[in-house]
Amino acid sequence: MMMITITLISCEKEIDIDLPAPETFVVIDGIIEKDQYARVAVTRSSPYFDTISLATLSAIFINDAVVILSDGIVTDTLTLTIDATEFPPIFYKGNNPDLIGQEWKKYYLTVYANGDTLTSSTTIPGAIPIDSLGWDQFGSNDSLGIGLIYFKEPDTLGNYYYLLCKKPDWQYFVSVDGQDISNDNVVNGTYISFTFFKPQQLPGWFSTAAGVQANTDDPEFFRRGDTITCKLCSIDRTTFEFLRTYEDAAYSFGNPFSAPSFVKTNINGGLGGFLGYGTSYSTYIVP
Numbered sequence: 001m002m003m004i005t006i007t008l009i010s011c012e013k014e015i016d017i018d019l020p021a022p023e024t025f026v027v028i029d030g031i032i033e034k035d036q037y038a039r040v041a042v043t044r045s046s047p048y049f050d051t052i053s054l055a056t057l058s059a060i061f062i063n064d065a066v067v068i069l070s071d072g073i074v075t076d077t078l079t080l081t082i083d084a085t086e087f088p089p090i091f092y093k094g095n096n097p098d099l100i101g102q103e104w105k106k107y108y109l110t111v112y113a114n115g116d117t118l119t120s121s122t123t124i125p126g127a128i129p130i131d132s133l134g135w136d137q138f139g140s141n142d143s144l145g146i147g148l149i150y151f152k153e154p155d156t157l158g159n160y161y162y163l164l165c166k167k168p169d170w171q172y173f174v175s176v177d178g179q180d181i182s183n184d185n186v187v188n189g190t191y192i193s194f195t196f197f198k199p200q201q202l203p204g205w206f207s208t209a210a211g212v213q214a215n216t217d218d219p220e221f222f223r224r225g226d227t228i229t230c231k232l233c234s235i236d237r238t239t240f241e242f243l244r245t246y247e248d249a250a251y252s253f254g255n256p257f258s259a260p261s262f263v264k265t266n267i268n269g270g271l272g273g274f275l276g277y278g279t280s281y282s283t284y285i286v287p
Contacts, residue, residue: 037094155189
């Protein structure tokens with residue numbers, strides 16, 4: 001049972017509200033990428049007002065789940081793995097080389113955890129190659145700027161994209177705020193170029209109390225001499241809708257004036273997402 005005390009300053013009256021303990025769900029955070037083994041994190045949901053940190057994450061991981069991946073012909077039982085270079089660092093990973101992610105293939109996921117059975121499926125679309133990356137000075141400071149990405153969009157409607165990037169000292173790719181999820185409704189069949197700011201190593205809602213320090217130097221800009229690596233993911237519509245609604249919910253975290261947002265899960269019997277990425281990469285060193 002949680003209790004929240006709200007103080008109304010205008011009338012100096014305290015109102016105590018008893019909130020019932022929330023129902024616990026199994027949450028899936030699963031990805032299968034082109035040329036990579038599947039990675040699936042299995043956790044329990046946590047109360048809305050809980051602080052999110054490494055300590056709380058370790059407490060909600062489910063380490064005795066059975067996670068099964070299939071392409072309809074070949075089946076693999078994923079192995080529990082701990083890898084500090086990934087986020088989240090505890091996940092189930094594929095073992096069968098016949099189930100390394102391939103473009104235009106559909107994959108099926110089954111998870112047995114906490115007495116529940118969860119199922120999902122996803123596809124890996126064909127990757128769209130990045131033509132090039134660049135950098136553009138921002139404002140009057142000639143040492144700070146924003147990134148540029150260029151690629152040719154196919155002339156068929158219904159393509160969706162997810163953009164992430166990293167610097168060499170970052171352990172993993174991070175989504176680019178405000179420009180990371182897009183579709184081809186307006187730009188179908190054109191040569192695309194757009195700018196993006198440097199993302200945060202850790203999201204704003206993640207507590208650094210456990211000793212994880214976010215990079216705070218010029219948090220929005222790339223500097224001269226920086227090495228920028230981008231990962232452009234081709235995704236299907238279901239993955240697009242999950243990421244779009246997930247980020248809407250994440251950006252409103254802790255904001256009492258934001259509109260309610262609901263994540264469009266593609267997990268049957270639980271929460272979360274099982275996502276397929278057709279990936280291409282490019283690296284650029286700012287002059």
